[in-house]
Amino acid sequence: MSESNRVLTPSFNRSIEVEGRDERLGSDPGAILLREIMELTGLRRFFADKVHDPRRQEAIWYPIAELICTHILLIAQGWRHEQDANRLRHAPALGLAATETRGPTAADRGLPSQPTLSRGVDILARDENREILGEALTALAGTGFKAQRKGHRQRELTIDVDGLAFPVEGHQPGSAWNGHHGCRCYDPLVASSAELGSMLGGLMRPGNAGSAGSAKQFILDVVERAERHLCEIALVRLDAGFSSEALFATLEANGTPYIARLKANTKLDRESAPQRKRPRGRPPKEPRRWCVDLPYQAGSWSRPRRVVLVLKERPEDDGLDHFYLVTSIGPERMTAEQVLEAYRQRGNAESHMGELKEVCRPALSATNRPKSCYAQRPVTRAGQLSSKAFARNEVLLLLHQLAYQVLHIARTALEAARGEGISLHWLRRAVLVSGTRVVTGSRQLKVIIENSFADLWAQIIHRLYRWRWVPP
Structure with a gap:
C-alpha cells in the first residue's frame, strides 16, 4: 500500500480524512488530448526536424x-x-503527454526539471530558432484551418496587427514606462486573424516602442x-x-491590400468639412451612420490615397462623430460602407488577443542572470555576461501563442460538434482539468477520467479524426 500522509480532518465533519498518497493521481488529463492535437498537426515533428539543438544528442535526456x-x-x-x-515532474497525465517514450514505461518518465526547461x-x-517558432505558429494555424477544408487554403484572409502591453515588475531588460498604458511594460507586436481566431505571429519590443516601431518587416514576414x-x-x-507613409508604400509595393484608421488632423478636417453636415429633415429615433469617399494626400504621402470618412449622429445633441479610414482597396472592389464593415471586425481580433492574455497569461519576466561560476571555476567579469533575456522573452511570447493555438484547435473541434461558441476558459474547466488516475499494466497504460467529462472528449476526438490533416 502507498505511504499516506494525513493532511486534514475538517472540523465540520470529523469522519472525513484528507490524505496525500504516492498514487498516480492527477488533474490534467487534457494534456493527453492536446498532445494528440500536436501529433495530428505534425507540430512535434516540425520542431524535431527544424529546431537547431547545439547539445550533444547522445548525451541528452530530453530532446x-x-x-x-x-x-x-x-x-x-x-x-x-x-x-x-519541479512540483509537477511526476504528474501522471502531463508526463505521459510530454514524453516521446512509448509503451507502459512512459509512466515512469518524469517531466523535465525547471533548469532543463x-x-x-x-x-x-537563438535567432534561427526564434524564426522557426514564428514559422511553426503560422503553420499550426494553417494546418488546423486547412484540415477543416479538406486541405484547401482560403482565397482571402485578414490579418490584424496590434501592440499588446504586458506589465512587468522591476526593471526587466527592455521594459520601460509606457505613458499610454500607465505602467512599466513590454509592448510586443501580435498578429492574429479575426476570421479564424488564430494567432499568426509575435515580435518582442521594448515598453516604450512607438506603435509602428519594427512593424514594417514584421508585417511583411507574417x-x-x-x-x-x-x-x-x-x-x-x-x-x-500604424499609419505611416513607409508602411503604406511597402504594403502597396508588396501587393498587400490594407485598411487602416487615420489620426484626425486639421488639414483633413478642413477638407472634409463640407461632407460633415447632418442630412436635412427630422432625424430618426435611431442614430444614423454613413460613409463618404474622399481623395486625400497628406503632406508626408508620396501620392493620393483613398480615404473613407465615417460619420455618425449623436443621439444627445445635433453634433456628428467622425473618423477616417485609409485603404488601398479601390471603390470598384469595396464600397465605403464595406470598408467600414471590414474594419469593424477588428473587435473580434482584439477579443482573441484578450483571451491570449487572460487564459494563457504570458509571464515575460526573463532577466539577465550571468553565471558566477562554470565547471566549479569562478567566471571572471561575470557581470558583463548576458543571457539574452530580451530574446528569451520573445521565445516565451511565442510559446504562449503556440499554446493558445493548440487550445484553439480543440475549441474549434468542440464548437463544430456542438454548434455553439465556447470560450477557452470554459474549455479548460469543462474538458482539460478533471480528476484522473493512471493504471499501469504489463502491456497497457489506462488513463481514467471522470465519466461526466468523457462525452466532451468523444465529441472533440470524433471531429478531429474526421478532418483531413496535412503536415505543415
Whole structure:
C-alpha cells in the first residue's frame, strides 16, 4: 500500500480524512488530448526536424521537441511552465503527454526539471530558432484551418496587427514606462486573424516602442507566411498608430491590400468639412451612420490615397462623430460602407488577443542572470555576461501563442460538434482539468477520467479524426 500522509480532518465533519498518497493521481488529463492535437498537426515533428539543438544528442535526456511540447502543455493547462515544473515532474497525465517514450514505461518518465526547461528556452532564443517558432505558429494555424477544408487554403484572409502591453515588475531588460498604458511594460507586436481566431505571429519590443516601431518587416514576414500556409491574398488591418507613409508604400509595393484608421488632423478636417453636415429633415429615433469617399494626400504621402470618412449622429445633441479610414482597396472592389464593415471586425481580433492574455497569461519576466561560476571555476567579469533575456522573452511570447493555438484547435473541434461558441476558459474547466488516475499494466497504460467529462472528449476526438490533416 502507498505511504499516506494525513493532511486534514475538517472540523465540520470529523469522519472525513484528507490524505496525500504516492498514487498516480492527477488533474490534467487534457494534456493527453492536446498532445494528440500536436501529433495530428505534425507540430512535434516540425520542431524535431527544424529546431537547431547545439547539445550533444547522445548525451541528452530530453530532446528539444520534448522540451517545447512540455512548455506548451504546461501553459495550456494553466500552469506557470517553469515555476511549476519541479512540483509537477511526476504528474501522471502531463508526463505521459510530454514524453516521446512509448509503451507502459512512459509512466515512469518524469517531466523535465525547471533548469532543463530554462536551458531549452536559451536554445530557442537563438535567432534561427526564434524564426522557426514564428514559422511553426503560422503553420499550426494553417494546418488546423486547412484540415477543416479538406486541405484547401482560403482565397482571402485578414490579418490584424496590434501592440499588446504586458506589465512587468522591476526593471526587466527592455521594459520601460509606457505613458499610454500607465505602467512599466513590454509592448510586443501580435498578429492574429479575426476570421479564424488564430494567432499568426509575435515580435518582442521594448515598453516604450512607438506603435509602428519594427512593424514594417514584421508585417511583411507574417503576410508571407500566411500566404504560404493559409490564404492566397492577405489583407492587413491596422489602427491609427500604424499609419505611416513607409508602411503604406511597402504594403502597396508588396501587393498587400490594407485598411487602416487615420489620426484626425486639421488639414483633413478642413477638407472634409463640407461632407460633415447632418442630412436635412427630422432625424430618426435611431442614430444614423454613413460613409463618404474622399481623395486625400497628406503632406508626408508620396501620392493620393483613398480615404473613407465615417460619420455618425449623436443621439444627445445635433453634433456628428467622425473618423477616417485609409485603404488601398479601390471603390470598384469595396464600397465605403464595406470598408467600414471590414474594419469593424477588428473587435473580434482584439477579443482573441484578450483571451491570449487572460487564459494563457504570458509571464515575460526573463532577466539577465550571468553565471558566477562554470565547471566549479569562478567566471571572471561575470557581470558583463548576458543571457539574452530580451530574446528569451520573445521565445516565451511565442510559446504562449503556440499554446493558445493548440487550445484553439480543440475549441474549434468542440464548437463544430456542438454548434455553439465556447470560450477557452470554459474549455479548460469543462474538458482539460478533471480528476484522473493512471493504471499501469504489463502491456497497457489506462488513463481514467471522470465519466461526466468523457462525452466532451468523444465529441472533440470524433471531429478531429474526421478532418483531413496535412503536415505543415
